[in-house]
Amino acid sequence: MNENILPELKDVISAAAKISDVAVKTPLLKCEDMSQKLSAEIYVKAECLQRVGAFKFRGAYNRLSRLNDEEKKKGVVAYSSGNHAQGVAASAKLLGIDATIVMPEDSPKMKLQNTRNYGAKVVTYDRDKESREEIADNISKETGAIVVPSFEDFYIISGQGTVALEAVQQAEEKSVKFDIFMTPIGGGGLISGCSIAIKGVSPKTEIYGVEPDGFNDVQRSLESGKIESNARSSGTICDAILTQHPEKMTFTIMSNNLSGVLTVTDDEVLSAMKYAWEKMKLVVEPGASVALAAVLHGKIDVKGKKVCIVLSGGNVDEENFIKALNS
């Protein structure tokens, strides 16, 4: 696959067909409380209810199912702070492929354990001293395993786009057309895929991404017109979306399709997690709560609008969840 070729709506539709037997068609839920308080119609796409507890399963399964038989025999290797790891591990198991996952040693315990439970081999590294790319490349050289990137990949992006395709279809069943569609941004795989789907099936819908304060590499990249990096590699509760910078493909797609990028603080994230727990009865992890936090904390004017917020995952440790409940 030529790296200059960007996914299109047809590729998202193809991904949707590929994953339809194994992925959860997660519910699109209206939040009555927020809708009333904000004089808007607020819907959440509950991807925390997805297999492995995060949208990452969609892209990973789509990617792995495109490998040929020879590639499948060699196995796969991936690096990830957690949800991509689980997505690849679970997909590999379903498809009968060996998987090795390179994960930061400070990943949430639940994510490390779950990845192992899916039958993958886990190799840990020090986030501040070692390069996960190098470790994965070395494993690939030794074993011939295919490296599965966490976002910069045609099939990964197409797979993540099925979140939006599904949400728009579910909205249509309720005779709703979204004015605004919002997702968290890490490396940009989710919002890139979603933006391709949205531009294809609902072109008037505006697309916004949300990043943690101080880790706004995408916001700055879109402003400057070139790929910018984060100064730090740790220091936010939003571990799942801690990415150094977007890559060429996601940067290009986001530049083409996004109406803007917002940021939220860790405190705003904790309060959004508590809100999702109290009012929606959903468990949402910190990084997956940023778009909800942005709406709840007035970072975007939604009055009179129909808004879809992606709650992208729910894999959070007890410690951070209790912190949210006590916030």
Added chain:
Amino acid sequence: MNENILPELKDVISAAAKISDVAVKTPLLKCEDMSQKLSAEIYVKAECLQRVGAFKFRGAYNRLSRLNDEEKKKGVVAYSSGNHAQGVAASAKLLGIDATIVMPEDSPKMKLQNTRNYGAKVVTYDRDKESREEIADNISKETGAIVVPSFEDFYIISGQGTVALEAVQQAEEKSVKFDIFMTPIGGGGLISGCSIAIKGVSPKTEIYGVEPDGFNDVQRSLESGKIESNARSSGTICDAILTQHPEKMTFTIMSNNLSGVLTVTDDEVLSAMKYAWEKMKLVVEPGASVALAAVLHGKIDVKGKKVCIVLSGGNVDEENFIKALNS
């Protein structure tokens, strides 16, 4: 309505039509982790995602929507430890009816606050010293307000039955037929309505209810063949299903339709709440977790079976939820 007439499948179908524009069609979710561990197919019907955070909205809305215009003008009064209160309050607001709710003063703070937020007048009482029935009757005599029972009512039971009707339809879409259908039991409104729906549309499915240890009034009633009461009116974490005894209608329906009643301890409930948080990303309150707890703790053999567990609500205080996370 003659109190000797029991609801039938057609009444549940009628209720489903009545609530279809306002109730959430809650998702039926397969739990991959439990299914694998128990060599079974385990599904949950996530009624914690229902409007007001519990199935109670279904019965309350069905009941209130059957009042005639004169009755609607007089308003309604209900007594409840919480979820029925919220169901009646929210339904009354949607239908433009005044509501007064009699609630125990030790109800979870969230339930008291939410009931007020729906615009209802809340009257509190001492669970051990006062009779909520008397208080409600006095209000009814003074104002003419219609008393809305929490379970012993033709339309309430029919409304709650829509949980099972919907679950069976959703299962059919996945080509699944349930071998076992399980719900918590408080006064028996939920399981009575569900059992009527199940016997009508899926007669081979066995129906089990679950109660807290030491509050097994229904279990003992079905064993002795007459209505038995609980010795205590407090002393379990499962506040939402703390009912003294079934009434004539629910007792008769449960006697006709149930295959059995199981019990679980508070510790088993806490561990089930944590399991739902960790593996399903759902917030489930103690009383709503008893059926899940029974399956997780081996109170029923589900090997090789297709099982539907109703998670009936998610209205829980921070304190009890943190207790579950620390269990």
